[in-house]
Amino acid sequence: MSSGETRVEHVSDTSLITAAGRALETARADGIVRDPLAEKLAGARGAALAQNLPSPEWMGIFVGLRCRVIDKMLIEAIKAHGIKVVVLLGAGLDTRPWRLDLPPQLRWIEVDFPDILDYKSQVLASEKPKCRLESIASDLTDATERQAVFSAAGSQPGLILTEGLLLYLPRSATDALATEPVRLSGIRYWLLDVAAGVLMRNAHGRSLDDIENVRAKDRVEGREILHLVQRNGWSLTASHSYLNEGFAIAASRGLEMSADSAGPAPADDPSGVYLFNRP
Numbered sequence: 001m002s003s004g005e006t007r008v009e010h011v012s013d014t015s016l017i018t019a020a021g022r023a024l025e026t027a028r029a030d031g032i033v034r035d036p037l038a039e040k041l042a043g044a045r046g047a048a049l050a051q052n053l054p055s056p057e058w059m060g061i062f063v064g065l066r067c068r069v070i071d072k073m074l075i076e077a078i079k080a081h082g083i084k085v086v087v088l089l090g091a092g093l094d095t096r097p098w099r100l101d102l103p104p105q106l107r108w109i110e111v112d113f114p115d116i117l118d119y120k121s122q123v124l125a126s127e128k129p130k131c132r133l134e135s136i137a138s139d140l141t142d143a144t145e146r147q148a149v150f151s152a153a154g155s156q157p158g159l160i161l162t163e164g165l166l167l168y169l170p171r172s173a174t175d176a177l178a179t180e181p182v183r184l185s186g187i188r189y190w191l192l193d194v195a196a197g198v199l200m201r202n203a204h205g206r207s208l209d210d211i212e213n214v215r216a217k218d219r220v221e222g223r224e225i226l227h228l229v230q231r232n233g234w235s236l237t238a239s240h241s242y243l244n245e246g247f248a249i250a251a252s253r254g255l256e257m258s259a260d261s262a263g264p265a266p267a268d269d270p271s272g273v274y275l276f277n278r279p
Contacts (some may be wrong), residue, residue: 006048011168011214012116015092016046018164021063022095023047024056032064032249033071034099041093041123055256061249065242066193069273070163071100073238074191077159077275078106081189085158087111087149089140089177090165093120097129106131107156111138111149140165141173150184158187166225167195170216174225178232188278190234194225196243196271223270234276241272 008014022038023046025031042050050056074096077083084107088094091110102108108129110117114137121135136152138145160181166174181187220228230236250257 006045006052008049008214012092012113013045013049014164014168014214015112015116016042017049017053017059018063019093020046020050020056021060022067024050024060025064028060032061033067035067035095037095037098037124037127038093041095041120043123057253057255058250061246061253061255062196065246065249066163066196066273069240069242070161070191070193071096073240073273073275074159074161075100075102076238077189077191078103081159081277082157083159083189084156085109085153085186086161087153087158087181087187088161088163089149090162090168091120091135092116092164094163095124097131097133098124098127100130102131104131107153108133109149109153110135111140113137113139141170143176146173146176147180147184150181150187153181153185153187155186158185159189159191160187161191163193164195166192167215167219167221169219171218171220173216174220174228175232178229178234182233182278189237190229190276190278191273192225192229192276193273194222194270196246197222223268226270226274229274229276234278236274237277238275239272241269243269243271 019038019042022033022035023042025033026035026038050059053059086106087109089111091112093116094110096102097108108131110133117135117137136149138149140146160177162177
């Protein structure tokens with residue numbers, strides 16, 4: 001996926017860091033999330049990338065909280081809205097099909113670059129998912145490849161999940177996510193996150209520059225994501241902000257905090273996880 005140098009060189013490296021964050025939390029007695037597969041998915045490179053951060057502990061809090069909130073909202077959405085197909089865009093090293101109690105007949109479609117999907121398949125070859133797992137190699141910035149993903153999702157009630165993805169997509173691709181799934185499939189729900197910038201800055205510090213280099217220059221971020229989604233006819237169904245919870249956990253662990261990370265979160269801070277519905 002990239003060379004052996006211990007710095008972020010490709011967007012797939014962020015998947016290794018995310019897996020390492022889940023592994024760090026899993027190793028803690030008071031960990032925010034439990035993922036027994038995270039450590040081997042992160043591997044030596046993921047662990048090294050994480051330890052190279054100014055504060056791996058902050059990164060574990062950020063990754064762990066986002067993961068836990070999405071887990072809960074996803075399971076609730078599947079039950080409440082009769083979801084039969086989940087399309088995880090930018091799947092990276094996600095392990096939900098293995099670690100969550102998902103309906104056995106649920107179709108779970110992972111979408112990402114071929115290298116990261118191949119790596120994951122090799123590492124988890126002996127593990128059995130709890131639902132019907134499918135993988136599609138796709139470059140989501142390519143309209144033809146992206147639309148093929150939604151066509152493959154079929155007409156059953158579906159949901160797209162974009163965890164940590166939108167910062168790495170150009171505006172045109174994010175715009176397309178707001179229209180193409182509804183036109184080409186039975187997808188009517190979108191579970192997405194707006195990044196908690198304060199938690200990310202505490203975790204990454206100056207190394208955030210490396211991550212910035214692999215992000216889309218014309219990306220949509222912050223509250224603008226919510227505006228874009230709603231302009232395209234999506235209605236907010238549920239939301240959860242975890243920023244103040246992150247501050248509280250960091251304080252309980254005695255972590256050093258920057259001037260803007262002691263909390264409480266500003267009332268207008270949009271960071272969190274959102275579930276939208278397209279009537």
